[in-house]
Structure formats: C-alpha cells, structure tokens
C-alpha cells in the first residue's frame with residue numbers, strides 16, 4: 001500500500017482527553033470551512049435512501065464531528081433520521097453536552113465503542129468520518145470484512161481525495177506543518193462549545209496547534225486513497241454486498257474528499273457494481 005501508518009498523538013492512550021477533544025473540535029470547524037459537511041450530508045442522504053435505514057451510528061465521533069450538522073440538514077430536508085455518536089475514547093463532557101442539547105434522536109453513547117467490532121454495534125447505517133485512517137491495515141480489512149459478513153451498511157469519508165507521493169509529503173513537511181498550525185489559530189474562535197483549555201492551549205501555550213498540525217499532516221499520508229481502498233476491498237464484493245469508492249461529490253457535483261460506501265443488496269443477481 002502507498003499509505004504510511006505513522007503515529008498520531010490523539011491515538012495514544014496517554015493523550016489527555018481534553019487535548020484529544022480540543023483537536024477534534026478544530027476538525028469540525030475545518031470540515032465546515034472546506035465544505036466537507038455539505039458533501040457528507042449529501043452522501044449520507046443517498047446512503048439512507050439506498051438502504052432504507054433511518055438510524056445512523058457514527059463511529060470515531062470525537063467531539064461530535066460533522067454528523068450532528070448532517071443530522072440537522074437531513075431533518076431540514078424532511079428526512080427522518082436518528083443519530084448515535086460514539087468513540088473508543090468518549091469524553092464525558094461531550095456526552096453531557098449532547099445530552100444537554102436535548103435534540104430528539106441525537107445522543108452520544110457514554111461507553112467506549114470500538115469501531116473494529118462493527119458487527120457488535122447497534123443496527124443502522126454505520127458512518128466513519130475522518131476516522132478510518134486511524135485503523136492499521138489488518139484492522140481496516142477486518143472492519144470492511146465484518147460489514148460484509150454481518151451485512152451492515154458502512155459509509156466511510158475522508159477529507160482528502162488527493163494521494164500525495166511519500167517523498168513530497170516528507171519534503172513539504174517544514175512548510176505544511178506550520179501552515180496547518182496557523183490554520184488552527186484561525187479556526188479556533190469558531191469552536192463550539194468553547195472551553196478555557198481550548199483558548200489557553202492554543203494561544204498562550206500552543207499545544208493544540210502542534211497536535212493539530214502533526215495529526216493533520218499524518219492523517220493525510222495515512223488515508224486509504226482509492227487504490228489502497230480497492231486493495232483493501234479485494235474479494236469483498238459479493239453477489240449480495242456492493243462497494244462504491246470515489247471522490248465525494250455534493251449535490252452541486254463538486255467533490256470534497258473521498259468516500260467508500262458498502263451496502264447489502266438483494267440477492268437477486270442484480271449487478272454488484274453501482275454507479276456513483
């Protein structure tokens with residue numbers, strides 16, 4: 001595979017919970033800024049229509065991620081859907097935050113949910129937004145294989161669709177790291193809910209921009225871009241389970257990032273390959 005599975009700080013069990021949450025808070029703003037939220041909403045809407053599901057189980061939700069906004073836009077279009085957020089490291093403060101919002105059908109699961117146990121997750125459309133690249137190759141393969149084995153629909157989104165050559169990635173790090181840290185300083189005022197840690201550890205002691213820059217750049221080289229994803233899915237296209245992989249386009253046809261969508265199909269001999 002082309003990808004490199006380097007270490008992300010937020011994956012480490014020793015990473016303080018507040019720091020992990022602060023970093024993922026900035027990703028939410030980044031996703032809105034690049035139009036990723038809009039694209040995910042469009043694709044999830046299609047995934048719900050194609051599967052007939054009304055419940056979404058988001059895995060690796062971090063501080064909530066883009067899915068609550070996606071739920072809002074689905075409902076604004078009159079689409080009935082519920083959303084359960086989950087993470088391997090759920091932050092009780094975020095669990096409480098979503099409980100306090102009292103949005104019907106939206107909750108953050110308080111216990112750790114390991115995305116690698118997809119077969120044990122509650123029924124519904126599973127979504128993994130900017131999360132799949134956290135899985136090493138054997139685990140990633142296990143996840144997609146278990147989606148097929150348990151006939152569960154799975155939607156994966158990653159915010160980049162462009163595969164960067166490894167050498168170029170290393171050579172441009174001295175520029176890309178400070179630029180990503182700078183973007184963190186710009187995005188931070190838009191973070192909600194705002195906490196004192198978010199401000200102090202961004203502008204006074206800039207630990208969050210350092211984490212955001214390193215993890216953000218490492219995420220880029222960790223993503224399973226199309227060729228890697230197709231290698232991962234080899235042999236998992238069956239008569240009754242179909243996969244789509246491609247650039248993630250919104251309703252306006254503009255692509256932001258890439259997606260993978262797997263879903264059970266009726267075992268009627270219908271083609272297992274679906275156009276995007």
Ligand SMILES: C[S@@+](CC[C@H](N)C(=O)[O-])C[C@H]1O[C@@H](n2cnc3c(N)ncnc32)[C@H](O)[C@@H]1O
Nearest residue numbers: 027060061062065087088114115129130131134
């Ligand atoms: C980059 S964050 C993405 C958060 C959110 N989906 C978003 O788009 O803002 C990745 C999240 O995946 C979670 N994660 C990593 N490994 C996981 C696993 N095996 N199961 C569930 N979540 C995991 C991390 O705790 C982190 O919150």
